[in-house]
Amino acid sequence: MNARVKPRNILVDGLAQIGEAGLFLPTLLAAVPRSLRYFRETVRQIWFVGAMSLIIIMTSGLFVGMVLALQLYHVLAIFGGTASTGTVVALAVYRELGPVVTALLFAGRAGTSITAEIGLMRATDQLSAMEMMAVDPVAYVATPRFLAGVVAMPLLCCVFSAMAILGGHLVGVTWLGIDNGTFWSNMTSNVHVWKDVIDGVVWKSLAFGAVVSLISVHQGYTTPPTSEGVAYATTRTVVASSIAILALDFVLTAFMM
Amino acid sequence: MVPCAAVHVAMLADPPLVGYRCSPMSETLSRTDPMPADDALVRVRGLTTRLGDRVVFDGLDLEIPRGKVTAIMGPSGTGKTTLLKHITGQMQADAGEVLVDGRDVARLSREGLFTLRERIGYLFQNSALLTDFDVYENVAFPLRQHTRLPEELIRNIVLTKLQAVGLRGAARLMPSELSGGMARRVALARAIVFDPMLILYDEPFVGLDPIALNQVLKLISTLNQTLGITSVLVAHELAAIQRVADRVILIANGKVVASGDPQHIAQDGSPWTRQFFGGEADGPVPFHYPADDYAVDLGLKEPA
Amino acid sequence: MTQRRSYAVGTGLFIVLGFAALAYLATQTTTLVNMDGGATYSVTASFTNVGQLKDRAPVKMAGVRIGSVSSIQLDPKSLNARVTMDINKRFDQIPADSSASVLTSGLLGDQYIGIQPGGSPENLKNGSQIILTQSAIQLEDLIGKFLVNGSPNSKKGK
Numbered sequence: 001m002n003a004r005v006k007p008r009n010i011l012v013d014g015l016a017q018i019g020e021a022g023l024f025l026p027t028l029l030a031a032v033p034r035s036l037r038y039f040r041e042t043v044r045q046i047w048f049v050g051a052m053s054l055i056i057i058m059t060s061g062l063f064v065g066m067v068l069a070l071q072l073y074h075v076l077a078i079f080g081g082t083a084s085t086g087t088v089v090a091l092a093v094y095r096e097l098g099p100v101v102t103a104l105l106f107a108g109r110a111g112t113s114i115t116a117e118i119g120l121m122r123a124t125d126q127l128s129a130m131e132m133m134a135v136d137p138v139a140y141v142a143t144p145r146f147l148a149g150v151v152a153m154p155l156l157c158c159v160f161s162a163m164a165i166l167g168g169h170l171v172g173v174t175w176l177g178i179d180n181g182t183f184w185s186n187m188t189s190n191v192h193v194w195k196d197v198i199d200g201v202v203w204k205s206l207a208f209g210a211v212v213s214l215i216s217v218h219q220g221y222t223t224p225p226t227s228e229g230v231a232y233a234t235t236r237t238v239v240a241s242s243i244a245i246l247a248l249d250f251v252l253t254a255f256m257m
Numbered sequence: 258m259v260p261c262a263a264v265h266v267a268m269l270a271d272p273p274l275v276g277y278r279c280s281p282m283s284e285t286l287s288r289t290d291p292m293p294a295d296d297a298l299v300r301v302r303g304l305t306t307r308l309g310d311r312v313v314f315d316g317l318d319l320e321i322p323r324g325k326v327t328a329i330m331g332p333s334g335t336g337k338t339t340l341l342k343h344i345t346g347q348m349q350a351d352a353g354e355v356l357v358d359g360r361d362v363a364r365l366s367r368e369g370l371f372t373l374r375e376r377i378g379y380l381f382q383n384s385a386l387l388t389d390f391d392v393y394e395n396v397a398f399p400l401r402q403h404t405r406l407p408e409e410l411i412r413n414i415v416l417t418k419l420q421a422v423g424l425r426g427a428a429r430l431m432p433s434e435l436s437g438g439m440a441r442r443v444a445l446a447r448a449i450v451f452d453p454m455l456i457l458y459d460e461p462f463v464g465l466d467p468i469a470l471n472q473v474l475k476l477i478s479t480l481n482q483t484l485g486i487t488s489v490l491v492a493h494e495l496a497a498i499q500r501v502a503d504r505v506i507l508i509a510n511g512k513v514v515a516s517g518d519p520q521h522i523a524q525d526g527s528p529w530t531r532q533f534f535g536g537e538a539d540g541p542v543p544f545h546y547p548a549d550d551y552a553v554d555l556g557l558k559e560p561a
Numbered sequence: 562m563t564q565r566r567s568y569a570v571g572t573g574l575f576i577v578l579g580f581a582a583l584a585y586l587a588t589q590t591t592t593l594v595n596m597d598g599g600a601t602y603s604v605t606a607s608f609t610n611v612g613q614l615k616d617r618a619p620v621k622m623a624g625v626r627i628g629s630v631s632s633i634q635l636d637p638k639s640l641n642a643r644v645t646m647d648i649n650k651r652f653d654q655i656p657a658d659s660s661a662s663v664l665t666s667g668l669l670g671d672q673y674i675g676i677q678p679g680g681s682p683e684n685l686k687n688g689s690q691i692i693l694t695q696s697a698i699q700l701e702d703l704i705g706k707f708l709v710n711g712s713p714n715s716k717k718g719k
Contacts, residue, residue, distance in 0.1 A: 044568045051575035083666070090590055120388075129385035132345060133399045133447075134371035140402075155579025162582040165590055185626075188594040189619065189671055197587050 017240060021218045027138060028146050028217065034139035035147070042144040049110035049145070050152030054159065056109055057102060061160035064097055065089060065167025073176050085178055086187040089168035094191065094200040098161040100249055103208035106153055107241035111216035114145050115237040118220025119230040142221055146213045153209025157201050199256050204249070211248060212241045298323045298455055298487045299344055303353035305511075306339065313339050315511035316353065321489055326481050328490040328498040328519065331508035332533065332542050337491040338382075340508070341457045344489070345377055346370045358454065375403060378448030378456040378486075382463060384440040386432040386447075392419070393428040396447045403451075418446040422476060438469025445476060449486070456480065458490045462497050470497060477501050495523070495534060507533060509542065592617065601628060601647035602687035606661045611642040612672055612697025614663055619673045620646045627652045630674060646674060648685070657683040660693035672697060 035042065068089045076082045118141060121127050127137040172178045191197070216237050223233040299321035306313040313336035321327045329337050342348040343355050346362040355362045357373060365373060386395050396415045400406060406414075419425040422442040432440060441461065448456055461473055478501045480486050492498055498505060499519045507515040507522070507529060514529040515522060523534035532540030552558040587593060611633060620628040628648035636643045648655070658679030665672050676691075685691070 040569075043572045046575065047568045047572045050579075051571050054575065054578075094586070124388070125381045125383055125385035126387055128347070129379070129381055129387070131347065132374055132377070132379040132381075133402065134374040135399075135402045136371075151576075155576060155582075158579050158582035158586060162585055165586070184590075184594075186666075187590055188592060191591045193587050193591045193593050197583075197591055201583070201586060 017236075020222070021214055024218045024221070025214055028143050028214070031136065031139040031143040032147070034136060035143035038140050038144055041140060042147050045144045045148035046152055049106075049114065049148050050155060053106060053109045053152070053156060056105055057156045057160050058163050060101060060105055061098075061163030062167040062170075064101060064160075065093065065164030065169075066171045068092060068097070068164070069168040069171035069176070073172060073178070082176075082178055083182045083186050084190075085172045085176075086165075086168060086183040087190045089172070090165060090187050090191045091196060093161050093164040093168075094196040095253075096200070096249070098157050098164065098201055099204035099208055100245060102157040102160045102205060103153065103212055103245045104242060106149075106156060106209070107212045107216070107238055107245065110149065110152070111212050111237045111241050112234045114149070114213070114216040115220040115223070115234050116230055118142065118145070118217065119223030119233050122221065122223050123225040123227070123230060138221075142217045146210075146217050149213025149216070150206065150209045153212070154202050154205045157205035161201050195256075203256075204252055207248060207252060208245050211244050215241050215244060296323050297321060298358060299489070300356040301340075301343070301353070302356070304340075304343065304350050304355060305352040306336070306343070306348070306350050308339075312511055314350070314353075317508070317512060319506055319513050319516075321487065322504065323487055324481075324485045325503040326477065326488040326490065326501050328492060328502035328505045329508060330491075330493065330495075330498070330505060330533070335508050336511070337508065338459055341379070341459055341489070341491060344455075344457065345374060345379060375399075375451055376454050378445075378451075378453040380441065380444050380448050380456065380458045380461055382460040384432075384437075384444040386435075386440055386444060388432050391429050391431050392424065392435070392443050395432065395443060396450055399447065399450050414450065415446075418450050419443075421449070421479075422446045423472070436469070438465050438472065441465070441469075441473060442476065445473075445480075449480060449484075452484065453486060455487045455489070458488065458492070460491055460493075462492050462494045474501055495519070509533075514541075600650040602650060602653070602685075603631065603645050603647050604685050604687075604689055604691060605643060605645050606674075606691040606694050607636065607639065607641040607643055608661075608663060608694050608696045609641055610696040610699065611644060611663055612665075612699060614644070614672045614674070614697065618671065620648060620676065621673055622652070622655070622676045622678070627676070644674065653684060655685045656681040657685055657689060658693065659685065659691060660695065661691045662695035663697035665698070 069085055072088050073082055073085050076085055076088070118127075121137075121141065127141065130137045130140060169183060173180050173183050219233040219237045219240070223229045297320040301317055301319045304314045304317040317340075329340065331337055339348060343350060344357060344362065346365060349363055357377075360369075360373070362370070362373070386392075387398060390398065393415055396418055397411050400411050400414060416425055416428070419428055422445055424439060424442055424446065427435070427439065427443075432443070435443065458477065461477070462470055465473060474497060477488060477490070481488050481501075490498065490502060502519045505515075505517060505519045505522050506513055509529055515525055515527055517525060523530055528541050531537070532542060538544050548554070550558065550560075553560050614630065614633060616630055616633065618630045619626045620630060628646050630644055631647045632645045634643050634645075635641075644661075655676065656679040658681040660677045660679065662675050662677070663672055664675040679693070
């Protein structure tokens with residue numbers, strides 16, 4: 001017991017976590033064919049992790065776009081380039097802020113609830129009960145939540161980005177008085193579909209969705225069955241997800257450049 | 258979808274609803290019963306299990322007779338729950354074998370194991386109801402997962418089972434709205450939804466008030482007597498066990514130390530039964546957890 | 562069952578909303594907007610210097626977009642840049658003696674081709690060449706000129 005409580009080397013602990021989560025991925029994926037029987041459960045989970053996160057995602061997107069436009073307008077004014085405000089807002093959101101902020105919010109809103117839910121199911125023997133009812137808990141509980149996260153993340157990121165553009169337009173055009181035509185034409189002549197929208201908003205967020213969902217499900221599934229264990233696992237989901245998102249973001253950006 | 262024997266009807270007070278068992282299962286039942294004459298449903302032979310350094314079972318041998326209520330007792334930490342996990346194949350033994358209905362659980366494939374588990378009801382200590390679903394959906398859960406029965410039929414089966422445990426009126430409550438005793442009865446309804454051949458009760462009496470305790474006791478004996486379901490109870494309450502069990506098996510130190518009928522087992526004269534049923538603090542189960550010499554630990558004496 | 566169905570409907574709405582947002586981002590905020598729908602005809606023009614002009618740069622007339630640059634190549638004989646433009650068929654009444662110049666939108670903006678109408682009764686057709694062209698103004702040249710000529714004068718003025 002003591003050996004487990006004793007604080008371990010953070011680096012070793014972190015590597016062990018990465019390894020365990022990585023080993024959990026094949027288990028999750030192997031259960032995909034079996035979890036197709038529980039398609040309804042996946043749909044329900046998309047509702048919980050995706051649709052229920054819409055409000056926080058939309059509000060955050062709007063404010064991110066607004067503050068970006070406000071900051072950039074004043075910086076660009078120094079160079080006489082306020083016409084590019086819309087372009088820079090769009091590029092910053094599509095390439096970085098959209099996927100990253102959405103993923104961080106997703107980890108905090110949906111990731112923690114996945115971990116806590118699965119952890120409590122473990123603590124209250126619900127997972128064992130499923131096994132006793134001849135229902136595979138990986139296929140019924142873990143995989144649908146993982147798939148739901150992978151599906152919901154890019155969709156949330158699209159909504160976030162659209163709201164950010166709206167927010168940027170609101171501040172840039174309505175408030176600061178950039179000409180509406182200039183705002184859009186400048187944006188539409190510099191933002192590219194594949195390089196910016198698809199690479200950033202779709203591929204990046206897909207990768208983040210997979211990583212955050214994997215961490216959340218794994219943490220929940222391996223929670224020690226105590227209330228302290230659930231609390232600790234939830235915290236760890238947020239910490240591990242945030243680090244993973246930011247580190248992966250750098251790697252992905254380097255590859256996409 | 259063949260309406261099977263109207264055995265449930267006997268349990269019903271209201272207008273009888275015929276119970277159904279999904280057809281694949283009754284086929285399995287008839288096809289795979291190798292020796293119906295065998296009077297032991299569960300046979301444990303030479304079971305040896307280690308958890309880390311601790312030896313939980315040390316060559317355990319026991320038999321659980323068909324159609325009877327068997328109580329497994331023993332001091333805390335003797336692995337009674339572990340034994341149940343061996344019977345359901347949730348744990349693997351280091352040596353020895355567990356035969357359920359003539360088949361070695363450890364050798365079953367995943368599918369074989371799941372088929373077996375569909376025929377075993379397991380009542381968890383904390384009920385383990387799925388908190389996402391209401392009572393009705395909890396009981397319907399195994400049916401929805403393993404059969405494609407029409408909704409109407411599922412409804413009939415679920416209401417029959419809920420009626421049997423007296424909670425038909427609570428069908429739309431969520432698990433969080435139930436008391437401990439009610440939750441346990443719902444879990445029992447869920448455990449019998451497929452008309453299992455065996456029900457394993459893990460500490461079914463813990464934390465129940467006397468009324469709930471009597472309700473659970475009544476259900477256990479009703480299920481056993483009317484449906485002939487073999488029942489295994491893991492519990493500590495001798496008074497309660499004496500009212501339902503046909504046989505008591507006392508486990509300690511990884512072995513069966515006594516067995517017999519519940520009325521007389523306490524008087525069999527062995528030191529184990531004397532300590533356990535007499536509730537003595539010291540005896541074959543020591544009061545002190547194994548430790549070094551007390552005087553040495555306090556620094557009063559040089560270590561030898 | 563109704564509970565289950567409402568999840569399905571809500572999830573469906575959520576997915577539709579997500580894809581709608583993606584479609585909006587992809588088609589309304591990117592260069593896809595500038596993909597001119599409909600038929601075009603192509604016109605060429607030679608410039609001594611196109612500066613930073615790129616493929617797909619807009620072609621504008623009186624500030625309104627009428628087409629885009631489809632290719633920029635060096636003519637091996639004249640050593641001039643040969644720019645091919647696709648102009649929307651709707652704008653088929655551009656006088657043949659119109660002039661084309663490489664312009665910059667704002668100080669830091671991208672470059673585009675501006676067309677100033679001439680007075681000829683004949684119009685540009687598919688394959689015609691715009692004779693009158695004005696190359697890009699090179700910012701470096703301007704600054705160079707200013708440093709050589711401008712600064713001593715301003716000193717004298719004082």
